Amino acid sequence: MIWKTAWKNVWRNKVRSLVVIISITIGIFGGVFAVAVMNGAIEQKVDAALNEEISHIHVNDPAFRDNYDIQLTIPDAGQVLSTIKEIPGVAAVCSRTVITGMANTATKSAGVQIIGIDPETEKEVLQLHETCIPGTGDFFESESRYQLAYIGEALAKELNIIRYRIDESVLDSLAAREVSAEVLEELAAFSGKRFKSEKSFKKEVKAVLSMKEQQEYGAAIKEEAWSFRARSKMTLTFMDKDQMQTGAVFRIAGIYNISNGMYEMGQILVKNEDLMKLTGLAGNEYHQMIIRLNDLESTKEVSDSLKGKLSGLEVMNWKEIQPQLAMMTDMITKFYAIFMVIILAALAFGIVNTMLMVVLERTKELGMLTAIGMNKKRVFKMIMLESVFLSLVGGVTGIIISKTLISATARKGINFTSYVEGFEAMGYPSHIYPLISTSFFVTVTVLIIITGILSSIYPALKALKLDPAEALRTE
Amino acid sequence: MKVLEIKNVHKIYNSSEVKVHAVNDISLDFEKGEFAAIVGPSGSGKTTLLNMIGGLDTPTEGEIMVDNTNLARLKSSALIDFRMRNIGFVFQSYNLIPVLTAKENVEFIMSLQKWNKKEKDDRTFELLKAVGLEDRVNSRPSKLSGGQQQRVAVARALASKPKFVLADEPTANLDSKSTETLLDIMEELNKEEGITFIFSTHDARVVKKARRVITVEDGKVISDERKK
Numbered sequence: 273m274i275w276k277t278a279w280k281n282v283w284r285n286k287v288r289s290l291v292v293i294i295s296i297t298i299g300i301f302g303g304v305f306a307v308a309v310m311n312g313a314i315e316q317k318v319d320a321a322l323n324e325e326i327s328h329i330h331v332n333d334p335a336f337r338d339n340y341d342i343q344l345t346i347p348d349a350g351q352v353l354s355t356i357k358e359i360p361g362v363a364a365v366c367s368r369t370v371i372t373g374m375a376n377t378a379t380k381s382a383g384v385q386i387i388g389i390d391p392e393t394e395k396e397v398l399q400l401h402e403t404c405i406p407g408t409g410d411f412f413e414s415e416s417r418y419q420l421a422y423i424g425e426a427l428a429k430e431l432n433i434i435r436y437r438i439d440e441s442v443l444d445s446l447a448a449r450e451v452s453a454e455v456l457e458e459l460a461a462f463s464g465k466r467f468k469s470e471k472s473f474k475k476e477v478k479a480v481l482s483m484k485e486q487q488e489y490g491a492a493i494k495e496e497a498w499s500f501r502a503r504s505k506m507t508l509t510f511m512d513k514d515q516m517q518t519g520a521v522f523r524i525a526g527i528y529n530i531s532n533g534m535y536e537m538g539q540i541l542v543k544n545e546d547l548m549k550l551t552g553l554a555g556n557e558y559h560q561m562i563i564r565l566n567d568l569e570s571t572k573e574v575s576d577s578l579k580g581k582l583s584g585l586e587v588m589n590w591k592e593i594q595p596q597l598a599m600m601t602d603m604i605t606k607f608y609a610i611f612m613v614i615i616l617a618a619l620a621f622g623i624v625n626t627m628l629m630v631v632l633e634r635t636k637e638l639g640m641l642t643a644i645g646m647n648k649k650r651v652f653k654m655i656m657l658e659s660v661f662l663s664l665v666g667g668v669t670g671i672i673i674s675k676t677l678i679s680a681t682a683r684k685g686i687n688f689t690s691y692v693e694g695f696e697a698m699g700y701p702s703h704i705y706p707l708i709s710t711s712f713f714v715t716v717t718v719l720i721i722i723t724g725i726l727s728s729i730y731p732a733l734k735a736l737k738l739d740p741a742e743a744l745r746t747e
Numbered sequence: 748m749k750v751l752e753i754k755n756v757h758k759i760y761n762s763s764e765v766k767v768h769a770v771n772d773i774s775l776d777f778e779k780g781e782f783a784a785i786v787g788p789s790g791s792g793k794t795t796l797l798n799m800i801g802g803l804d805t806p807t808e809g810e811i812m813v814d815n816t817n818l819a820r821l822k823s824s825a826l827i828d829f830r831m832r833n834i835g836f837v838f839q840s841y842n843l844i845p846v847l848t849a850k851e852n853v854e855f856i857m858s859l860q861k862w863n864k865k866e867k868d869d870r871t872f873e874l875l876k877a878v879g880l881e882d883r884v885n886s887r888p889s890k891l892s893g894g895q896q897q898r899v900a901v902a903r904a905l906a907s908k909p910k911f912v913l914a915d916e917p918t919a920n921l922d923s924k925s926t927e928t929l930l931d932i933m934e935e936l937n938k939e940e941g942i943t944f945i946f947s948t949h950d951a952r953v954v955k956k957a958r959r960v961i962t963v964e965d966g967k968v969i970s971d972e973r974k975k
Contacts, residue, residue: 273855276847276851277844277855280847281846283846284846637842640838641844642827643801643836644830644831644855644904645827645831645832645856645860646859647824648824648827649824650859740803741798741803
């Protein structure tokens with residue numbers, strides 16, 4: 273009967289209860305959806321890092337990571353490779369040569385890490401080849417008499433390999449994408465012009481377009497004006513095995529686009545055979561073995577096993593290579609819980625206020641209930657249940673709305689293209705697919721119930737202090 | 748058989764400047780099945796006496812024994828439980844739970860005492876029939892007249908078969924017809940169930956119906972008449 277009475281009491285003052293319920297709904301919805309977006313971004317970042325950049329485990333000379341010394345190759349690499357392949361849980365392994373050097377074009381240069389790979393085994397371990405921008409190359413697929421390099425979009429822009437232009441074909445494509453006539457007219461003034469860098473292109477286009485036009489058509493203009501000349505070339509210079517300066521011209525075998533601008537800027541893939549020829553490394557001299565596992569959960573187990581079997585070599589799993597990623601995956605659930613607790617704490621004040629008003633308004637009734645036999649425990653329980661019901665109705669509604677919106681946006685994602693540079697600079701994707709686990713909803717529901725209980729304590733204590741004879745005299 | 752003994756009870760309120768002797772050495776006994784009215788002018792101490800009898804207030808001095816239990820000796824939670832099982836209350840302004848129906852209001856105390864559903868249903872129907880509201884079982888208080896609400900309050904007071912019912916000015920907010928009906932019902936229940944009724948009232952119609960009339964003035968009993 274107390275449960276029933278408490279539930280009915282919630283709807284006694286419908287307007288007041290609905291105001292509280294709506295504020296809880298909005299708070300929970302805002303919190304859960306924000307967490308889903310953050311979680312989606314982090315999951316994508318971790319997935320991208322593991323699939324495109326570092327994979328699960330690296331094996332190299334213990335001093336190699338200090339300064340990437342070309343001399344520090346893995347001794348008896350063939351035997352090491354066989355040992356790795358025998359470990360249960362290893363899905364694939366590839367061998368790399370890694371050196372540092374400079375990438376130069378006629379106008380620009382940049383410091384880079386040059387990674388020698390075998391394209392076929394590399395594909396088994398990492399999916400960087402899948403991020404190749406269409407029309408820029410084929411990731412070493414086709415035969416070529418030139419030495420080839422696979423570079424990131426950020427580096428291509430930095431080295432002016434990617435340029436921007438406005439010409440008739442660009443204007444036609446933009447018209448087909450329903451860009452307004454006024455904007456096309458403004459852009460026509462640039463017809464035939466080639467921009468040396470993305471920065472100068474943006475600067476000039478921004479000068480002629482309004483903020484609204486930039487937001488509406490900016491992404492389309494950038495996509496259509498993007499220009500790349502097939503088989504562009506650049507020079508890579510570096511030290512060979514004998515510490516002598518060397519280098520060669522490389523043609524672009526493709527430009528990759530990932531969500532990590534820093535990685536795009538600094539990592540160039542070339543064929544192992546080309547790099548070995550230039551550096552004087554022998555065919556079985558590699559600096560690193562990159563290992564992909566069948567199951568992410570077995571990372572520690574496999575890396576421990578490798579550490580035991582490959583003494584004298586450094587074995588590092590992805591959590592050790594990028595501790596910030598490990599921290600994110602390990603700490604994120606706690607962070608989300610803290611985030612929700614802060615939101616619920618703010619909502620709790622609203623609930624406390626409402627419940628205090630309830631107690632004040634029902635002083636006489638509470639006096640009567642105590643007079644006819646409701647003991648303190650039951651009065652406390654009734655006030656607490658009212659508070660929990662109020663919180664749960666708002667909370668569950670918020671969760672349902674969040675879940676619906678998360679499901680709707682999880683398919684197509686949320687586009688933050690306008691902020692693409694900022695996101696990529698931090699290594700996050702600009703197209704985010706909100707994601708949240710079912711267990712998080714359970715956690716939030718438990719937190720809502722706890723909030724309801726905690727919010728009821730002060731008002732309930734006020735109710736318990738009422739003197740029934742005095743309370744019955746109030747009007 | 749005595750259901751209530753009041754022995755030399757005093758109630759003194761000490762405010763900062765004045766000392767008010769609201770109840771001054773009252774001693775009374777009530778037998779099972781009595782239909783008694785405590786009358787007196789405003790401020791005479793009727794309500795204070797009734798509150799002490801009901802365990803809602805404590806005497807400054809003296810003892811109140813209900814069924815041989817000294818109320819002053821009971822701890823707060825035990826006193827509430829004792830009230831629930833032994834004392835029924837009818838208030839001047841009905842004081843029903845507005846969100847519950849007539850049936851649920853009557854069932855409320857039985858639910859607190861964990862009666863089983865059949866027992867509750869039977870007792871509720873019996874009482875609502877007795878107060879003439881068997882056709883209004885699912886009505887909320889807001890849909891009932893003042894007289895009907897007070898009849899539900901009487902049914903609620905009798906639900907757990909108490910030793911006695913305390914009714915503080917039960918007819919003060921009712922018209923003549925409702926008062927007449929209510930008093931007839933209470934008188935009949937008093938006779939049928941043998942439950943003692945103690946009223947505090949100004950109402951001459953209640954005094955007329957009562958079989959015992961106790962007059963209180965300045966906190967003292969000045970007369971205690973039993974009608975034949």
